[in-house]
Amino acid sequence: MAAANYLPSEDQFLCSICLDVFTDPVTIPCGHNFCKNCIAEHWNTNDQYLCPLVNTLFSEMVAQFRQSAQQKASSSSSEQQVSKPGEVPCDVCTGTKLKALKSCLMCLVSYCETHLEPHLTASRLKRHQLIDPVENLECRMCTEHDKPLELFCKTDQTCVCMLCMVLDHKKHDVVPLTEEYEGKKVELEKTEAEIQQMIQKRRLKIQEIKHSGKTEAKIQQMIQKRQLKIQAIQHSVDLSEEDADREIAEGVQVFTSLKESVERGLNELINTIKEKQKTTEKQAEAFIKELEQEISELMKRSTEVEQVLRSEDHLHLLQSVQSLNIQHPPPTKDWTEVSVRPSSYEGTVVKAVAQLEETLSKKMKKLLEAELKRVQQYAVDVTLDPDTAHPDLILSDDGKQVNLGDRLSKLLRKNLPDNPERFSNSASVLGKQSFSSGRFYFEAQVKGKTKWDLGVVRESINRKGSINLGPQNGYWTIWLRNRNEYKALADPPVLLSLKSPPQKVGVFVDYEEGLVSFYDVDAAAFIYSFTGCSFTEKLFPFFSPCNNNDGKNSAPLIISPVRVN
Template sequence: MAAASCLLTEDQFLCSICLDVFTDPVTLPCGHNFCNKCISEHWGINVLCQCPNCKEVFNKRPELRVNRFISEMAAQFRLSVEQEASSSCSEQQDAKPGEVPCDVCTGTKLKALKSCLVCLTSYCETHLEPHLTTPGLKRHQLIDPVENLEGRMCTKHDKLLELFCKTDQTCICILCSVSDHKTHEFVPVAEECEGKKAELKTTEDEIEHMIQKRQQKIQEIKQSVELSKKNADREIAAGVQVFTALKESVERSQAELIEKIKGKQRTTEEQAEGFIKELEEEITELKKRSSEVEQLSRSEDHIHLLQSFSSLNSAPPTRDWTEVSVRPPSYEGTVATAVNQLEKKLSGQMKPLVVAELKRVQQYTVDVKLDPDVVHSKPTQSNQKDKVNEGTKCRCVLSKQGFTSGRFYFEVRVRWRSTWTVGVARQSNINNLTTLSPKTGYWTVCSKWLGGYFACADPSVCLSLKPKPEKVGVFVDYEEGLVNFYDVDAAALIYSFTGCSFTDKIYPFFSLCANDGVRIHTNDKVCVLQ
C-alpha cells in the first residue's frame, strides 16, 4: 500500500472544492472524488445536481458513500505529509523576537517565509508548500511576511485594499472605488507603489549625497585635526626649544650676577683679611716691645738700663690706621643692569620668533577699504567722562568690510603722526561718546600728543616702545578672541588682547585729529595716516 501511495501525486489526494487532503472521500457516478461534506454543501447551495469538475448533471441526487480505498490512501498520504512537515520543521528556524511567525504551526512557531493576502495567513516553508503547488492556491497573492494582515483589509467592506486613492492619499478596496471614492482619482496599488518607489529612489539618492557630503566633512575635520596636531607638535617643539634657550640665558645671567656680587664680596673679604693680618703683626711686635720695656723698667742694672733706654723708649715703627677702613661694596644698580642686559639678550633671541610669527599672520592680510559714510566723533581715550572740546574734537573711521569669523590682518602706517588710534571696534558703539576699552567694544592701541603709547584696556596699560613705530600691524582671530598689535619694521609684539568675546561684526578702526589737515587713504593693503 505504501508503495502504491508513492506512485500517486499530491493532487490526487486533494479535494478540488476545499483544496485540502480528502476527509471522508466519496466517489460520484462520473468517477470524481470529493469530501463528503464539501460536495454535500455544494449541492445544497446549487439548484442543479452536477459534478463540480466535469459538470455532468445527475437527474437524481446520487447516494453518497465513503470510498474506503481512497480514504485509506488519503489517510496514509496525510500521515506522510505530516511526517515530512515535522522533519522539515525541525530544519527550519524558530521565529525570533521581531520576526513574523507562522500562523499554522502549533507549539513552537517557525519563522514565516511568506504571507498570503487572500488567506490573511503567514506560512513557514512547510505550510507554504500548497500555495506553491496547488493550482487553485497558486493564484493567491503572496508577499514577504508581515504582521497585522487584517490591516490590509478594508474595515468597511472586508475586502483587500487593492487601489490607492490619489485624492485622499489612502488605500481603498474595489467597493470603496464605487462608493465613497467614486468621484476620486485612484490607481492600482502596484502602480502607485512604482511611483512612490521612484520618489523613494530620488530620496535615497539625496540621502546618499548627504551621507557622502558628511563623510567628506568628517574627512575634512579629521584632516584639520591632523593638521592642528602637526602644528601643535611643531609649536610645542619650537616652544620647548625657545624656552629652554631662554631658561639657559636666564640661568647664565643669574649665575653671572651671583658671581659678580660674590666677586665683590671676595675682594672686600681679601682686603679686610690683609688689613687684619697686618694689624695682628703690629700687635705682636708692640706686645714684644711692651714686654721688653717692662723688664727694663724693673732692672737694677743701671748701666744696662741706660744703654738700652734709647732703643726701647720709643714705640716701634707702625702704620697710621686712622684713615684706613673697609668699605662694603655698592650693589645699587647691579641687578637692574643685569636684568637690562638679559632683556636685550632675550630680545635678540625672541626677534626671529616674532619675525616668523609676523610672517604667519601676514598671510591673512585683507584689503582695507575705508567707509567715508562711517566717520564719527572719536570716543575719549581716557577713563574720564569729560565732554570733548569742540575745537579739538578728533574723528574716527571704520572700514567698509566687517568680520564675524575667521582671521584677518591689516597694517597702518603711522609715520610722522604724533597722535593716532588703531585697532578694531564694533560699529554699534561708534556713534556714542564713550571710553575706549574692550567693555565698550574697542580693542585699540593709541599714541598720545606729548609722546608715549598705551593700550586702551581697562585700566589703560602704558607701553614702552623703542624705537617709535612707523607701521603698526593688527591681527585678529575671531574664534580665539585674540587681537595682536605688532611693530612691523622692528618685528616686535606691541600688545595682545586675549580672551576677547566677539559676538557682533567687528571692523578695522582708525582715529586721528581732523583739524590737523590729515587725510586717510589706503595703498597696497596698508592704511596710511598722512
C-alpha cells in the first residue's frame, strides 16, 4: 500500500550539471549520479577528477544566510532616510531612493548606508576616495577623453585628466587636484579672514558714524554754554545799566540794542546749528546705508567662501573658485578717511560768537566813546612842576613837555637844589596840581616813544634812591618797555594786550570811588583800571619819559589839551 502511494520526485531524476533528466546515467565512486556526457566534459575541463555536486547542506545554509541578509538590508533601509528634494539620492537603490551618505570619486557613484558597506569593508574598494555626497558626478569626467578629472593645470587654471596632461597640457604646470585644493583652501581661508576683517571695520565705522551723528546732546550742551555766556554778558550789561544812571538816553539805547543783538545772534546760531545737524544726519545715514550694503555683499561672499571651504571635494572647490570668482573680497570703498565730524559745529559757533563779539565790540566802542566823553568832562589843566623834576630832565617853558637831556645838556645843566620834592634817581616829574577829592582827567601824548611811565601818585611817595612802582608804594601807573610791552604796575604787575599802540593816553581819577582808569584816546579804547583804591592823601599826576636809549627814545612826553568831541 505504501509502495503504491510512493511517487518519486522529479528532482531525483535530474542531473545536477545540466539540470535535465538523466541521459545515460552513471554513478561515480562517491555515489552521485550524472549524465555520462556531463561528467565526462566536466572532468575534461578540470585537472582534478572531483565531484562537481554541490554540497546541498552548505547550499541551504548559504541560502538561509542570503535571505537573512536581504531581510536585514530591508529592515536597515526602512530605518534610513528617504532622499528629499535637494539631497543627493543613492544611485544603487531601486524603487525608493535613500539619502546618499558618500560619493565615490573612483566609481562616480553615490551610495546610501547599505550600498556603501563594500567600500568600507572590501580592501580593494577601501582605496577609493569617498567624499560628502555630490550630484552630477558625470561632470567630473573629461568631456574630451572620458577620463576622471584628477589633475589641475596651473597654466590654464583648469581641471584636466591624465590624457589632457599628456596631449594638450604637455608643457604646462600640472599638479594633482589635492595639491591645488590645499593651496586654494589656504587662499580662501585668507580671503575669508580679510572679508571678516572688512565686515568688522565697516561695523565699527557704522558705530563711529552713529556716535558722531548723535550730536543733539552735544549741540544742546553747546547752546546751554552759549546761553550762560549770553546771560553773563547780559548780566554785565545790566551792571553797566545800573551804572548808566548817570548817562544820557543814548547810553540806554546802546545797551538795549546790545541785548537785542545778543538774542538775535543766539537765534541765528541755533537755526544754523540745527540746519547743519540735519545735513550731518543725512550724510551719516547715507554712509551707514552704503556701509550696510557693503557688509551685505561681504557677508554674501563670506557665505559662499564658507560653503566652498566646507567641501572636501578637491575638484568642487577649485571649480567653485573659478566659476564664482571668490578668491578675493569683492571691491569695496576705502572708509579709512571717511567720517562724520560734528566739530564743524564748533566752527559755526565760533563764527557766530565772533560775529557777536564784533557786534559787541562795536557797541562797546560806542559805550567807551560815551564813557570817554563823560570822563573828558572832568579835564583839568596840568603843568609840570620843575621843583620835582629829576636834574637830567628838560622841561618846556610852558610846562607841557618833558624829555631826558643828552650828554651835553647834562654837562650844562643847572646846579639844581636837592630839595625833598625832587626825584634823585628816577627820571620822573610830577604835575603842579594836586587833587584830594572829586574827579579829574588829563591826557599825555606818548607818540614816537619806546619807553615811558604815566599815572598818578600820592604826595608822600619816596622820591630818593631806588623807586618801586606799585600801589603799595603809592604809585598807580602803567608803562611801556621795548616798544610794545605794556604793563599795569599793579601788585602783581599785569601784562596788557593792546590792539594797537596808543599815541595819546588819557588818565581819569575818581577819588571817592578809589578808581584810576587809563584810555587810548584816539582809538576810544579802554586800557586798564585800578579799582578799590583807598586814597587818603593828595594825588599828583606822574610822568617819566625814561632814558633816551641812544636817541631811540628822545621824543618828549607832552601834556595835551583835552578836546571833547
